[in-house]
Amino acid sequence: MQDMEEFIFKPIGYVKTKAETIPRHWSVSDVEGEIIVNPEYKIGLRDIKAGDKIVVIFCFHKSPPFTSEKLIQKPPHLNEKRGIFSTCSPHRPNPIGLSVLEVIDVIDNIIKVRRLDMYDGTPIFDIKPYIEYKTEYSQKN
Numbered sequence: 001m002q003d004m005e006e007f008i009f010k011p012i013g014y015v016k017t018k019a020e021t022i023p024r025h026w027s028v029s030d031v032e033g034e035i036i037v038n039p040e041y042k043i044g045l046r047d048i049k050a051g052d053k054i055v056v057i058f059c060f061h062k063s064p065p066f067t068s069e070k071l072i073q074k075p076p077h078l079n080e081k082r083g084i085f086s087t088c089s090p091h092r093p094n095p096i097g098l099s100v101l102e103v104i105d106v107i108d109n110i111i112k113v114r115r116l117d118m119y120d121g122t123p124i125f126d127i128k129p130y131i132e133y134k135t136e137y138s139q140k141n
Contacts, residue, residue, distance in 0.1 A: 011059070011123035013037040013109075015116065023117050024076070025088055026099035031116040035101075035124055042109040052103040053130035054111070059123040060095035100130050 017033030035056065037045060048054060070091045074081045084092060097118070104112040111127075 009125050012041050013124045015118045015122040017116055017120045022119055026115045026117040029115045029117050032114045033116045035111040037109045039109055045106055048103055048106050050103055050105050054101055055128040055130050056099050056101055057126040058097045058118055060090040060097050061123055063090045063095050066093050
């Protein structure tokens with residue numbers, strides 16, 4: 001096996017929400033909150049606006065350390081066990097999550113969002129634009 005390089009990620013911000021109950025997945029969430037982006041990255045929010053959808057990459061910071069017993073899990077909404085990479089479980093080899101959120105507003109270094117499935121204080125690693133998959137495309141020569 002080839003030696004694998006290790007990576008260290010530093011959060012660019014964190015989640016702020018008053019919600020006490022967090023849905024298991026963003027696709028079934030109406031929870032609102034904020035992404036507080038560290039001031040040094042504020043200018044990077046320039047083109048995000050109300051109505052946009054964003055992809056938020058975050059850390060499952062409340063998950064326990066991963067062990068090999070978690071390679072097969074039974075999701076609470078299914079009646080069968082599944083391999084970890086076919087689930088959205090927060091118990092993962094690398095505790096990285098991904099959610100698609102609706103932007104309500106952007107004020108200074110704060111993105112107000114809907115569809116949160118993250119706890120208050122969740123570290124945010126990155127934000128990207130949500131781009132819908134297109135089945136047809138044109139190729140210019």
